Amino acid sequence: MTSVTPRAPVGRAPVAFSTAGLPDHERVELWESHNAEALIGLRCRTLTAAVLEAAEVNVQLDRVHLARVRGTAHVVERDEELVRRRPAESVALFFSLVGEAFFYHDDGVRTLQPGQMLMCDADRPFMRGFSRGLEELVVKVPRDVFAEVTGIEEVRQPLVVGFAAEGANSFAHTLARQVGAATRDDDPSPVDEGTLLQLLGALTGSDRADLTAAHRAAAMAYVDQHLREPGLSATQIAAGVGLSTRHLSRVFAEAGTSVPRHVLQRRLEVARDLLVTPAAASMTIAEVAHHCGFTSAAHFSSAFTARYGERATDLRRRATAARTAARTAARS
Incomplete structure (x- = not known):
């Protein structure tokens, strides 16, 4: 090959x-x-x-x-x-x-x-x-x-x-x-x-x-x-791309990860982008979590903190403060 x-x-x-x-x-x-x-x-x-x-x-x-x-x-x-x-x-x-x-x-x-x-x-x-x-x-x-x-x-x-x-x-x-x-x-x-x-x-x-x-x-x-679907599973993904679930697991294992780990990582990455995006500023943390396929806001919060070393609320607060400072500087 x-x-x-x-x-x-x-x-x-x-x-x-x-x-x-x-x-x-x-x-x-x-x-x-x-x-x-x-x-x-x-x-x-x-x-x-x-x-x-x-x-x-x-x-x-x-x-x-x-x-x-x-x-x-x-x-x-x-x-x-x-x-x-x-x-x-x-x-x-x-x-x-x-x-x-x-x-x-x-x-x-x-x-x-x-x-x-x-x-x-x-x-x-x-x-x-x-x-x-x-x-x-x-x-x-x-x-x-x-x-x-x-x-x-x-x-x-x-x-x-x-x-x-x-x-x-x-x-x-x-x-x-x-x-x-x-x-x-x-x-x-x-x-x-x-x-x-x-x-x-x-x-x-x-x-x-x-x-x-x-x-x-x-x-x-x-x-x-299909990231927003709470029930997204390895079985569904495998069927969607025409593989067996076992083969799909091997495909991700060769990249040093697993299907559930990859799904979780992508959901957290998308959530992190939303938290710092002005267009999503009106969404609550729970709404962001739901939008990214999490069924539990508590699970999202703990997974987010474990992944990024800070709480979702802290990231949003910091992003909001940075935007406010930028607007103030632009006006002065």
Whole structure:
């Protein structure tokens, strides 16, 4: 088994681009120019006389590029001439979030629904259309990196995989969640490139993938999604990601922890963030505990103190005092 060395979480900030505020007659040209430099070169045209409204968030990792794309109705094309002029030398994964899309390829036409991912070689000519607009996530993987991770030297035909329903393809589901978190407009989350590549290998069925790392990432994503549920258990998590409970325990044990310990740690981390967040200042300590899946405020308080060495009330008081001091300093 070939293992991909984990890399540090990305430190580069997302780069955003939007056609908003640009001259109407220049929007398509500038959108094409941006995509040619930041993502994949495409020809674009609108379906009606309506002005193109489009926006993109790009995150460049060491080897992989991530993006979130939004737009009104339009069609994009990547023909042979454009491929020759601007080769991408990459495999692209498109995760549809909003809007039905068609994908025209030399082997036929596919219709992509929200919750489906399409994977293709970006240098095989294609056309895509979004009659009602779109929002999608994109992962662009250099062809040599893709081959290293998956063992697949050439993607001859597009592959469509469902990623919305938990358990249908937990690796695609987790990959979409991580890419989505990394490309948010506000408060994007760091992402580990090694984990993304392990998930990519796992969803393609590669025997080169570190399935333990991919399973652990899928399980952790499931935990974060269901953290508020008081009854969240190892059995539920295992079923959600398609593992046996025993195997799930081994997956976490290899990382030096256990399923209950990880769930508790994540609940405490989320609670700690809430306690210092101004938007949650009106919540009582008991409400914070309940929001994070604790059934007992007393249990939450004791676990919090044991984990952080101070009471939840003291942390909130200190955070409130710091905000007050900052406002006072700003006014003076």
